[in-house]
Amino acid sequence: MSDEMAPKVPSVSAEDGLIAARLDEYADLIEVQGADGFRVRAYRNAAREIGALPEPLRKIFDRGGTRALVDLPGIGKGIAAAIVEMLTTGHWRQLDRLKGTLTPEALFRTIPGIGEELARRLVDTLDVESLEDLETALRLGDTPVPGIGPRRRAAILATLDQRLARLRREAGPASAPGAPPISLLLDADALYRAKAEAGELRRIAPKRFNPTGEAWLPILHARRGDWHLTVLYSNTAQAHDLGRTQDWVVIYFHQDDHPEGRATVVTERQGPLAGKRVVRGREDECRRYYVATDEGSAPTPADGSPA
Numbered sequence: 255m256s257d258e259m260a261p262k263v264p265s266v267s268a269e270d271g272l273i274a275a276r277l278d279e280y281a282d283l284i285e286v287q288g289a290d291g292f293r294v295r296a297y298r299n300a301a302r303e304i305g306a307l308p309e310p311l312r313k314i315f316d317r318g319g320t321r322a323l324v325d326l327p328g329i330g331k332g333i334a335a336a337i338v339e340m341l342t343t344g345h346w347r348q349l350d351r352l353k354g355t356l357t358p359e360a361l362f363r364t365i366p367g368i369g370e371e372l373a374r375r376l377v378d379t380l381d382v383e384s385l386e387d388l389e390t391a392l393r394l395g396d397t398p399v400p401g402i403g404p405r406r407r408a409a410i411l412a413t414l415d416q417r418l419a420r421l422r423r424e425a426g427p428a429s430a431p432g433a434p435p436i437s438l439l440l441d442a443d444a445l446y447r448a449k450a451e452a453g454e455l456r457r458i459a460p461k462r463f464n465p466t467g468e469a470w471l472p473i474l475h476a477r478r479g480d481w482h483l484t485v486l487y488s489n490t491a492q493a494h495d496l497g498r499t500q501d502w503v504v505i506y507f508h509q510d511d512h513p514e515g516r517a518t519v520v521t522e523r524q525g526p527l528a529g530k531r532v533v534r535g536r537e538d539e540c541r542r543y544y545v546a547t548d549e550g551s552a553p554t555p556a557d558g559s560p561a
Contacts, residue, residue: 267310273340276349277301277333283352287456289475293482296330303328315341332482332508343417347384348514351484351506354460354471358383365413372401381492389414433515434507436543438478439533443503443519446474446485460489483507488518 266274281297303326304311314322315338323334340346345364350356361384362373376382379399380391391397392411402410449455455472464470474485487493488502501521508514518534532540 266305266307267312269341270304270307270311273311273337274301274304276340276346277304277336280346280349280352283349284475287352287458287473287475290477293475293477296328297333299328300330300333311337312341348484348506351486352458352473354458354464357462358388359462361385362388365410365417367406367409367413375399375401378491381490383490385414385418389418432509433517433536434478434481434483436533436536436539438481439505439507439517439519440531440540440543442474442476442478442483442485442505443531445476446472446503446505449474450487462489463491463494480509481507482509 277297278301281294281301284297285291285294307314307326311323314326318325320331320334320338323329323337324331329337336346336348343364345361347356358377359370359373362368362376363370365385368376376388376399380388380397382388382391389411392402392407392414395407446455450472455474457469458471458473459467459469460471471486471489474483476483476485484506486504487499488504489499490502493499493502498520503519505517505519506514507517517536519531520534522528522530522532522537527537527541527544530540530544
C-alpha cells in the first residue's frame, strides 16, 4: 500500500498524550489497590479514545466546554471532570492522592507569591489542604497568617478566583456535589478501619510526613450504589500533632455526574456522642442516626460491596 493510500493515524498532542498517560496510570493504580474492573476499564478505554481523537482535547474543550468532552466516545462525566482539571490547572488531585504525592504545600506553591515557607505556614496555620479550602479560609480572615497582609491576601485571592472560576463555571450550579447518607459514610469508615487493622488493604507511601518513604497509609476503594469511595487515614499536620492519624478517617466520594466531595469521620470526645464515630459538620445527622439505631430503625447503607 502506498503512503497516499495508507490510513492516517491521528497525531496526538503532547498535552493529550500526558492526559492519556495519567488516565492509564490511574487505572493501573486503582486496579492494584482493589477497585472494581468496570472502573478500571473505563479509564483505560478513555485513554485509548483520546489517542484516536482527530483534534486536541483543548480545542474541543475551548469550543464546547465539558459538554463537548462528555460527547466524546468513552468519556463520561467523571472522566470529563478529571480532564477539565488537568486542562485548567495542570494537576489531577485524584491521581496525585493515590500516588501519595499530593501535598497542600506543593499545591499552594503553584500560586504566584507563595514560596516554600509561606506554603508551610498556610497549611500549619489554617489547616487547609485544597485551593478551595485556602480560598474560603482567606476570605473569612478569621485566622491571621504571619507574612500575609491585606495586599498579599488580596493578590492571592485574585489568583485563586481566576484559577477556580473556570472549574466552577464548567461544573455549574446543578453539578454541586451532594453527600452520601450518614449510614453509608459510617459503614465505609467501619469497613476501612477493620480492614486496615487486619492488614488487608494495600498501603501507599505518602510524600508528606514520611521521610523514610515507608508505605504505611492503607487505602480502600469501595462502591456503594452509584457512589465511588476512596478511604484513607488522615495525613494532615493536625492529625499528626494530636496523635489522631489512626482515628481520623477521610472519605473522598463522587458520583459520575458530580465533582468529588470529602468527609472526615472521627471519634467524638465529648457530649452525648462521646465515644461514637461522627462525620464532622454533620453531628446533628449522626445524633439522629444513633437514636434511630438504638430504636432499631436506622437506615441501611445503599446496596453495594467494596470494590
